[in-house]
Amino acid sequence: MANTTRFSALERVLSVLLTSNPTPVSFCSTLAVLALTFYLLYKFIRNLRGHENEKAEQEAQPQEAPLPPLLLKPWPFLGSLPQMLKNKPTFRWLHELMKRIDHAGIACLRPVSMSTDVTTKGFLTTALVPLGDQWEKMKKVLVKELLSPTRHKWLTDKRVEEADHLVRYVYNQCKASVDGALVDVRLAAQQYRGNVPRKLIFNTRFFGKGKEDGGPGVEEEEYVAALFTILSHLYSFCISDYIPWLRGIDIDGHEKVMDKVLGIVGKYQDPLIDERIQQWRHGIKKNAEDLLDILVSLKDNDGKPLLTADEIKAQITEFMIATVDNPSNAVEWALAEMLNQPEILKKATEEIDKVVGRGRLVEEADFARLNYVKACAREAFRLHPIAPFNVPHVSVADTKVANYFIPKGSHLLLSRVALGRNPKVWDDPLTFKPERHLKEDGSPVALIEPELRFISFSTGMRGCKGVQLGTSMTVMLFARLLQGFSWSIPPGEEAIDLTEAENSLFLAKPLVAMAKPRLLSEVYPGN
Template sequence: MLTFSMANMIGQVILSRRVFETKGSESNEFKDMVVELMTTAGYFNIGDFIPSIAWLDIQGIERGMKHLHKKFDKLLTRMIEEHTASAHERKGNPDFLDVVMGHQGNSTGEKLTLTNIKALLLNLFTAGTDTSSSVIEWSLAEMLKNPSILKRAHEEMDQVIGRSRRLVESDLPKLPYLQAICKESFRKHPSTPLNLPRVSTQACEVNGYYIPKNTRLSVNIWAIGRDPDVWESPEEFRPERFLSGRNAKIDPRGNDFELIPFGAGRRICAGTRMGIVLVEYILGTLVHSFDWKMPDGVEINMDEAFGLALQKAVSLSAMVTPRLHQSAYAV
């Protein structure tokens, strides 16, 4: 459900419409495709370490990726065709894809091919859906494990927003505890624990280690977030750590290396700001709108699943009940 919502919110920004009108087989297929991409991209590939045998594709990873590519290409082609057909409805009010496609036939400067545009859409949808939804799921799981955190979040939201309406984006800066919960989730459960690989452009030395030119590097963001030399009681989920002291000024946008869930530098995630707002907004809406609890006798499984994105090994299953006035849920 979270992945479905994320895809539609990104679709509103990029395409001026929901990507999936109803939650059915098409949205489920999209979710499965994103999970497959993130899982496959995180596999240990023998060919990456022994290039001379890479062409054999011993594990079938490349073959699987090519098959997945065809399915994504079909979906993206349909999106672009539908967007082009409805161009007259957006006359004078172009969206992101309109602007990008305007450069496709531009005679001056760099031209974008249809393949370039599809690749851009693929990056935006895949990098922004499963990653954001996993952070929200981890946040909810941690709050269910620590009911006092959920209670404090409810108290803050009732004071700032009340129960007669739902949360809106302009409320977020007034909810420091909610923002601290998100930061703590980014620290303990970064959506891409090893980030994406980098390649050194020149030889260098880091902490006594010699790194040759063209070395493939992975930054262990997961380990940085749990380093006891950096964080006090790193295994504990404590949003309060971001409300006072030196951590109060730490921001997940790449300038503080203690907390870099989106990477840092020139190769930082292009959707960093949008991702932070979406996580805060959707998590805040879910927490504010509902009471959450686990079924009696059921314990939360906090095991992690291996892949490019940090998924829960067992999806969160919880009981929710409305906590706002009935009028607040009207569409």
């Protein structure tokens, strides 16, 4: 933390970790510990007098509130690195430590990491970069050019096309039998979440040919899997984030993984981007049809291209990873919970029948009146967040949070799990109860949570800029699945297993459920 001694700051930094690192303690880990030992010893001896002087200055100016407590007693020189290497997955170990200390789910971390550096091509984007001129530039592009209400309306037909494609894909799997068929909900949800931004950006559904039933081909499956691997490694523990001169040695293998999956993403995206740049540069293309056209055609005050090729490629990658995960995870968890509580599933489908009927499919104009459906989605965001923590933030001034002093320059993160499952805020917090989100006056339910009682799309200056897009994609995915199909627990099973995966907050097993068409055949797209 900025105004504490550098040594105590490092101890706090080493006390936390966002996501798990599946690599076990090994010879490489031992080397890392030794390297860190020598590094800290060198820094400690070199700066001992400076630390003492700084500590004396701080003691002369007492703070009004205490600093957030350390989660555990750090080792001399090594901080908490040995415990972090030993306890896997680290985010679960960290949350167990958090339960012992009442500190409002706030911890300290360094948000500038190897993974975010390479994902954003040297911090050229918005969400994953520190505040500064580049962030300001790209934020304006994102808010004014890609995610504005006008642009959202302009892209309506593309979103509807992909919603129709989702229904057609599930229908093709279950229409042949009166008893329905088993459907992999995770696959359907994740691919829909991949298809929509691909359509918005590249004006295409598939990088390859897809499958005959409308499902993803090997190209899309590889691409989406790479996006989720990137997400799992963002802010995960990487030794070189703490010891920068180890960057390139790749002791824990993270750099190799990121290089591989970013190569996969680039293999599919970059040729399309390069081709489009050339089309605009040579006048072959003059009218914008998708978001890639918008990015390529932007001009600065001198009439030159506003964005470089690397800026466009990095921003598109960030756009894709920001849209593919959160809503698909929420819908999978919500449906899993509702299958175990059929009265909730019945209530949601009855609301859709009342608002929309069975003669047509749900449209975006219906969302405002689908309050119970949105309440189910909110409850999934609350109880089953996609990630253990939010994107780290940096305090721009000295402040107080939960009666703790947070110095300017501190790196802070919020525990999504601790917020959404906080018994001080939520009654019976571990139970899926959508009714808790309904308003007494019947006013519309929104997925965003500005009071941060849980995190769906975050809020504030660094909050998600795509709330409107994220909301429409979440509600459309959820409502179309509920309206178009009757869902039930697979034969031979008594209930859906709601166990969380060990190394993530996903369901341990992808949700596979029985689906039967519940509408007339002519309502389904393509029939």
